[in-house]
Amino acid sequence: MKNIVTDDTIVALSTPSGVGAIGVIRLSGPQSVTICEKMFPALKLKEAASHTLHFGVVMDGKEVVDEAVVGLFKAPKSYTCQDVVEISCHGSPYIIQKVLQLLIKQGARPARPGEFTMRAFLNGRFDLSQAEAVSDLIASESQAAHHIAMNQMRGGFSNELKELRQKLMDFASLVELELDFSEEDVEFANRAQLVNLLTEMISKIEKLSESFRLGNVLKNGVVTVIAGRPNAGKSTLLNALLNEERAIVSDIPGTTRDTIEEIITIEGIAFRLTDTAGIRHAADIIEREGVARTMQKIKQASIVVYLFDANEMSATDVLADIKKLGGEDNIAVLPVANKVDKVEGKIKAEVKFEGIGSLLFISAKNGQGIEELKKQLCNAALQGADMQHDIVLTNARHYESLQSTMQNLSNAKKGIETKLSGELVASDIRSALTHLGEITGEVTTDDLLGNIFGRFCIGK
Amino acid sequence: MKNIVTDDTIVALSTPSGVGAIGVIRLSGPQSVTICEKMFPALKLKEAASHTLHFGVVMDGKEVVDEAVVGLFKAPKSYTCQDVVEISCHGSPYIIQKVLQLLIKQGARPARPGEFTMRAFLNGRFDLSQAEAVSDLIASESQAAHHIAMNQMRGGFSNELKELRQKLMDFASLVELELDFSEEDVEFANRAQLVNLLTEMISKIEKLSESFRLGNVLKNGVVTVIAGRPNAGKSTLLNALLNEERAIVSDIPGTTRDTIEEIITIEGIAFRLTDTAGIRHAADIIEREGVARTMQKIKQASIVVYLFDANEMSATDVLADIKKLGGEDNIAVLPVANKVDKVEGKIKAEVKFEGIGSLLFISAKNGQGIEELKKQLCNAALQGADMQHDIVLTNARHYESLQSTMQNLSNAKKGIETKLSGELVASDIRSALTHLGEITGEVTTDDLLGNIFGRFCIGK
Numbered sequence: 050m051k052n053i054v055t056d057d058t059i060v061a062l063s064t065p066s067g068v069g070a071i072g073v074i075r076l077s078g079p080q081s082v083t084i085c086e087k088m089f090p091a092l093k094l095k096e097a098a099s100h101t102l103h104f105g106v107v108m109d110g111k112e113v114v115d116e117a118v119v120g121l122f123k124a125p126k127s128y129t130c131q132d133v134v135e136i137s138c139h140g141s142p143y144i145i146q147k148v149l150q151l152l153i154k155q156g157a158r159p160a161r162p163g164e165f166t167m168r169a170f171l172n173g174r175f176d177l178s179q180a181e182a183v184s185d186l187i188a189s190e191s192q193a194a195h196h197i198a199m200n201q202m203r204g205g206f207s208n209e210l211k212e213l214r215q216k217l218m219d220f221a222s223l224v225e226l227e228l229d230f231s232e233e234d235v236e237f238a239n240r241a242q243l244v245n246l247l248t249e250m251i252s253k254i255e256k257l258s259e260s261f262r263l264g265n266v267l268k269n270g271v272v273t274v275i276a277g278r279p280n281a282g283k284s285t286l287l288n289a290l291l292n293e294e295r296a297i298v299s300d301i302p303g304t305t306r307d308t309i310e311e312i313i314t315i316e317g318i319a320f321r322l323t324d325t326a327g328i329r330h331a332a333d334i335i336e337r338e339g340v341a342r343t344m345q346k347i348k349q350a351s352i353v354v355y356l357f358d359a360n361e362m363s364a365t366d367v368l369a370d371i372k373k374l375g376g377e378d379n380i381a382v383l384p385v386a387n388k389v390d391k392v393e394g395k396i397k398a399e400v401k402f403e404g405i406g407s408l409l410f411i412s413a414k415n416g417q418g419i420e421e422l423k424k425q426l427c428n429a430a431l432q433g434a435d436m437q438h439d440i441v442l443t444n445a446r447h448y449e450s451l452q453s454t455m456q457n458l459s460n461a462k463k464g465i466e467t468k469l470s471g472e473l474v475a476s477d478i479r480s481a482l483t484h485l486g487e488i489t490g491e492v493t494t495d496d497l498l499g500n501i502f503g504r505f506c507i508g509k
Numbered sequence: 510m511k512n513i514v515t516d517d518t519i520v521a522l523s524t525p526s527g528v529g530a531i532g533v534i535r536l537s538g539p540q541s542v543t544i545c546e547k548m549f550p551a552l553k554l555k556e557a558a559s560h561t562l563h564f565g566v567v568m569d570g571k572e573v574v575d576e577a578v579v580g581l582f583k584a585p586k587s588y589t590c591q592d593v594v595e596i597s598c599h600g601s602p603y604i605i606q607k608v609l610q611l612l613i614k615q616g617a618r619p620a621r622p623g624e625f626t627m628r629a630f631l632n633g634r635f636d637l638s639q640a641e642a643v644s645d646l647i648a649s650e651s652q653a654a655h656h657i658a659m660n661q662m663r664g665g666f667s668n669e670l671k672e673l674r675q676k677l678m679d680f681a682s683l684v685e686l687e688l689d690f691s692e693e694d695v696e697f698a699n700r701a702q703l704v705n706l707l708t709e710m711i712s713k714i715e716k717l718s719e720s721f722r723l724g725n726v727l728k729n730g731v732v733t734v735i736a737g738r739p740n741a742g743k744s745t746l747l748n749a750l751l752n753e754e755r756a757i758v759s760d761i762p763g764t765t766r767d768t769i770e771e772i773i774t775i776e777g778i779a780f781r782l783t784d785t786a787g788i789r790h791a792a793d794i795i796e797r798e799g800v801a802r803t804m805q806k807i808k809q810a811s812i813v814v815y816l817f818d819a820n821e822m823s824a825t826d827v828l829a830d831i832k833k834l835g836g837e838d839n840i841a842v843l844p845v846a847n848k849v850d851k852v853e854g855k856i857k858a859e860v861k862f863e864g865i866g867s868l869l870f871i872s873a874k875n876g877q878g879i880e881e882l883k884k885q886l887c888n889a890a891l892q893g894a895d896m897q898h899d900i901v902l903t904n905a906r907h908y909e910s911l912q913s914t915m916q917n918l919s920n921a922k923k924g925i926e927t928k929l930s931g932e933l934v935a936s937d938i939r940s941a942l943t944h945l946g947e948i949t950g951e952v953t954t955d956d957l958l959g960n961i962f963g964r965f966c967i968g969k
Contacts, residue, residue, distance in 0.1 A: 061530075063529065063530040063531045063600075064524035064525060064529050064530070064531055064532065064533065064600065065524060065525040065526065065527035065528065065529035065532075065600065066525065066529075067525035067527065068525065068647060068648065068966065069523065069524050069525035069526075069647075069966060069968065069969075070521075070523040070524070070535075070625070070647070070966055070967075070968035070969030071523045071524060071533060071535075071968075071969075072524065072525075073524065073531060073533060073597070075530075100561055100562040100563070101560055101561055101562065102560040102561065102562060102580055102581075102582065103560070112656070113659050113663065114659075115646075115659075116662075116663075118580075120562055120578075120580060121562075122562065135597075137533070137595075139643070139646050139647050140523075140524065140525065140647055140966075140969075141646060141647045141648065141649055141650075141655070142650070143649050143650050143651065143652075143654075143655050144646070144649075144655065147655075165530070183599070186575075186599050186601060186604070187528060187529075187530070187599050187600055187601045188528065188601065189601055189603050189604075190602070190603050191603065192603075194603075195601070195603050195604065195607075196572070199573050199574075199575075202576075203573065203576075506528065506529060506530055506600075507530075508529065508530035508531075509529075509530030509531075509600075
């Protein structure tokens with residue numbers, strides 16, 4: 050950690066840039082209070098208690114720069130565990146720039162992205178996976194993404210890993226001890242118990258790894274494509290799904306919706322509904338096949354809603370279309386029969402489409418079946434996981450470390466079973482511990498930290 | 510003020526929307542603390558002292574919404590003079606929306622634009638012109654605009670007005686007193702002194718009104734056009750002016766520069782340099798005349814830099830061009846001879862252009878004379894005003910009220926001089942007092958306040 054400096058005082062704007070009522074500038078480091086006092090000649094902050102607020106006037110020589118409120122957090126009772134000062138200025142870009150310049154002139158250094166959170170990590174406020182969750186939390190756009198990030202930030206994931214790591218460490222020390230007595234051929238570590246532990250760990254890590262796909266989907270939104278032949282009612286369905294949600298989504302500031310995608314939230318899960326002209330004509334493409342771009346969209350999807358007009362299609366046609374769509378392993382295809390309001394009788398339709406599993410009957414026009422479709426979309430997204438209680442993996446770095454850990458554990462297990470030398474088994478276990486430790490930050494390098502915190506926003 | 514409610518509790522995001530490290534949600538009103546406590550079940554805010562900070566967990570039932578810091582300002586020691594709570598959440602649009610929704614569910618009402626500042630005004634924290642300056646302060650993009658707004662917010666302008674108003678009020682009460690004794694034909698108010706006072710006031714208000722044009726220019730930036738024939742070196746000059754400034758300007762977040770305008774700051778004054786292809790070919794236009802759009806740009810300008818190649822032009826041509834440019838009263842035309850690095854001797858050039866007043870010799874290419882040009886730009890912008898000490902008018906509403914005041918005062922003065930009845934003079938003076946009072950808010954209506962604060966950003 051020799052290149053990472055934490056004993057200077059850093060400063061950054063912590064609120065989004067732009068014009069607003071207030072902007073908050075944050076300082077962290079041993080000189081925070083001293084630097085701040087120079088800007089507010091009338092305030093006596095050194096004597097003030099931690100967790101207090103002070104109204105003051107920012108001066109640049111004789112010129113009044115702003116009237117501001119100073120929030121004081123004294124070490125170690127702060128986000129970074131250092132002295133932290135938060136200055137709430139008027140939200141004018143000119144003033145904020147001016148105050149930042151003055152603070153830098155007084156000795157503060159502009160913070161790098163994520164540097165406050167990095168200091169919090171380095172000072173032991175939380176582990177690395179918790180620190181990473183802060184960034185995910187800020188970026189989360191749906192209840193599901195928020196829930197996963199919050200759980201991770203509050204230590205749910207870390208605790209699970211720490212437990213595994215502790216058990217492995219206990220065994221590892223016994224194995225290492227054997228090495229010290231290798232000439233005496235003793236066995237401190239019960240091999241059967243170790244194999245059991247390794248099997249249990251591999252199974253747990255496998256389960257976590259499997260959750261990565263779900264985690265990614267929940268974090269970034271479930272890519273969902275509505276496909277079907279022309280006149281199946283795709284845009285009517287899209288509108289039916291969007292109608293009630295659109296108002297809520299557009300209320301959330303910062304939610305970006307480009308022209309080709311609409312985001313709707315169902316039970317806290319964000320679905321990215323692809324709404325291209327291309328997709329709307331997906332049926333043509335199914336018929337003609339090979340219009341690569343639209344099929345590419347479908348390949349990237351987690352869920353394809355295959356919509357057809359119950360009055361126009363035969364079961365054979367439907368099955369043929371679904372076969373063309375559902376080529377990929379990871380894509381859930383939901384067949385949906387539309388326009389049932391026009392069908393003479395629902396039972397007749399059901400008989401007509403016998404043999405198509407879990408077929409849903411809807412009328413996009415009058416809303417019939419839409420609620421059931423939403424439920425099925427959620428089920429397809431969650432793949433049986435319990436969002437409230439399962440630990441879900443969302444971070445590619447964690448996934449890679451877990452894959453390496455699993456490889457090491459498998460090697461160790463194989464080594465024991467084939468009675469390889471303790472030396473080799475111990476080496477595999479050490480590697481596994483290292484890879485696990487990378488996730489929570491027991492094992493880090495400057496590069497790794499730079500890479501992780503470089504993705505944060507400035508001021509966090 | 511019967512339609513303006515201030516006894517409920519309002520809430521808004523006070524920081525700019527978007528993703529950031531933190532977002533601050535502000536509450537003001539008698540229920541602020543109670544509502545906040547419902548969101549943070551573990552916090553006891555009612556017993557806590559004013560001006561304290563509290564770390565807490567925002568809960569929605571059993572779901573953790575966020576870990577946040579609560580800042581407490583108890584009435585009357587707050588911005589609005591009511592109980593104010595500021596919640597610093599993680600800067601995630603999802604979380605901010607969620608927390609806002611929860612606060613509203615608990616009884617807070619979404620604040621209208623400027624409603625916090627309106628409450629501050631209604632509770633006597635500052636007068637109306639000071640409240641208006643808060644909005645100007647936030648919008649200020651240059652040192653000059655910032656200086657004027659800060660001076661106004663801190664009461665410089667109000668004090669000047671209050672002094673005038675007080676003097677007038679003293680006289681007015683004497684005049685009114687005379688009316689009560691009208692049958693006895695007494696004169697409590699010395700007519701000569703009253704005329705002197707009116708003359709003094711009219712002169713002061715005239716001076717303030719005159720500063721409006723300057724104030725507007727300083728607040729919004731000085732519109733400056735570089736004109737001249739092709740090859741005069743206009744773009745080289747633009748680059749020479751921009752070069753050192755561009756870095757500083759682009760450091761300020763939120764500074765918008767569209768393609769046709771570049772903003773540079775010289776000694777704290779923002780200059781909006783128009784940089785259209787049209788302007789670059791302004792010389793063609795001068796020759797041909799009547800290309801309306803570009804001449805329109807020049808008409809909107811405060812300053813036109815007329816640039817010409819000292820080697821190519823004769824004094825006669827230059828004078829002819831300047832005459833075409835400087836048609837408008839309020840436009841300052843700065844004639845600038847470029848490419849003096851190529852002229853055989855500066856003295857020779859000066860002789861050549863004898864008769865053109867205050868001609869500046871520069872070389873846009875090697876930087877010669879650029880500093881002097883900057884000085885002249887500032888002088889032309891300030892028109893002799895002393896930015897540090899003069900009170901400058903920037904608000905159109907204030908300007909209109911002052912114009913009306915001046916009209917009333919002139920009428921009153923004329924009335925006295927022509928020995929009109931005391932009744933009529935008193936009526937004019939009452940009108941003048943009303944118009945003066947509108948500026949600082951002694952006289953207001955719901956509509957006026959709605960109009961003023963409706964222009965603020967939400968959360969201020």
